[in-house]
Amino acid sequence: MNRGRKPEHCRDSILEMGMELFDRNGYHGTGLKEILDACQVSKGSFYNFFGSKEDFAIEIIRHFQARAFDCWNLQADQPPGCHAARLRHKIETEIQTSQAHCFRMGSLLANLSGEIGAASDAFRNAILGATHRILDALEQDMLQCQQEGSVRTDLDARALAELIWNCWQGALLRVQVEESTAPLSSMVQLLWERVLPPQPSPDKDAKPTP
Template sequence: MTRDQTEINKSLILDHGVSLFMRKGYHGTGLSEVLAAARVPKGSFYYYFASKEEFGVEVVRHYIQPFIDELTRYLGQDGIGAMEALEDYFRGLALDLDSKGFEGGCLLGNLMGEIGDTSDMARAALRSAVDRYRDLLETALLRAQREGSARKDKSARAMADLLIDAWQGALLRMKLERSGGPLKAFLEEVLLGYCKA
């Protein structure tokens, strides 16, 4: 098997892990389901991952990367300020969730509640993913402060932490209510109400 094929197979297994964990949770997902969905034999799984716990860690890393990439893309657009890019980014996430009937939410938040306090390995992976995301938000808010579009009486780090916490809370309420109202409140009250200059 070539290196490219090996990476494709691993990515496919991780894609199905993300999908199944979103629908059924970590504990509700069996490895046999992941393997059946990815159409790979059991031996292939253990070629890539030593255990389900290690697989969960890799799923977390795999899940967060597209969000990092997408936010980076929004922030890299020519002629758009950082605060406007953040607003566009979060509005895009809200529209995507609306199109999915407000199901799923955020895998990080789901797993934080399910296994965040039962597995040191999972906790470390979740913490790393949240920190990466928070650090990118902080960079964006620092830029917005320099541009004059974000308040300067609060640190960019504190505002980034608040955005993470408020977004996760809004996602949980969204799932409960099956409504975009909490996401709209996040945008209007937290991002544009609290963080914006």
Template sequence: MSAERVARASVTTRTDLLAAGVSLILEKGYNQCGIDEILKSVGVHKGSFYHFFKSKEDFGLQVVDYYAEYRLTNLADHLNDEDYPPLERLRRFFEEACRRHQSLGYRKGCLFGNLGQELADQSEAFRMRLEEVLVEYRRKIACCLREAQKAGGLRADFDADRLAGFCLNSWEGAVLRMKVAKNFEPLEDFLFLMFETVLKTSPTDAASLPEPCPRR
């Protein structure tokens, strides 16, 4: 086998392991997901695992990176779609995510939210990496909201960063509630309240709303 084919096979094996990690961690959680189970699902030996990953924690962190790259690219694709106004781009992103969760029977949830609940108090490395990913989500959403403000579709006096954080936090809470309720209602509530109430406030409504609380 040529060096090029070996390198290509190596990349494929690593990708297969990471994809299996995403699937199994979403299904069972990090602590309940064993290395042997991951290897069996891909059909490779333990030596292959330690060729790519120093430890299970290193593997888990690379799973986060792998999944984050995919999800953040998907978010960027939606938010950069100039065929739609900024707020419609954001809504379409969340609507697609809702359909994905519905197709899964309201199981599994969000990898980042799941790992945050499971590991944030156990592993500083996981906590910090998950926070980095969620901050990047918030940054991209805030950029979209600023674009909406510039276009006149959203109150200009809103703090876009703070509003983006509220949007993301509300979504993660809705996904958690969805897993418990096993139905669409929490996601529907999120879509309605976020896009028909919070983000639908027009500049003419500003005088009727209270001032936002100051940051601490």
């Protein structure tokens, strides 16, 4: 007799466990049996939700990005001050609570990009799609910051968004090696205090220093 799937073994809980396993062991280091054992589901139950391990990884990307955006949009406007200050506060909060959805999403994309980004068109498109959606959101943040005068305008908003994301992804790799979030904190401090603020206009009449 088919007992069916236990109620607690829902699709979301399997995705959550898969995220933890990929975080810990990587995609190639996580076998299907390990996923099934950790989730306490049968192979048949797993395949009711996901067509393959590759589909499972792609669904993890989509699932956690949706949750990350929900979390980001819910909290982005809470702190007082200009949008640039609120954005920095939110990012620093993500760093402090390194298990938060946005932090984990960035870590997942960094790991999968290096491990399986070129393994198949499906993986590549999923990672590219997730990255482009993040860049689109950051671009809108930078546009808002530019309009309020809190971020430089000599570079377009998309270029600033890509700079933030590229620095974040690079710092995440160091976080994994050093087992410390210090590289992320240093990156945010440098960007928000030295790189992103409005740049003084060059004085055309100023004489060069001898």
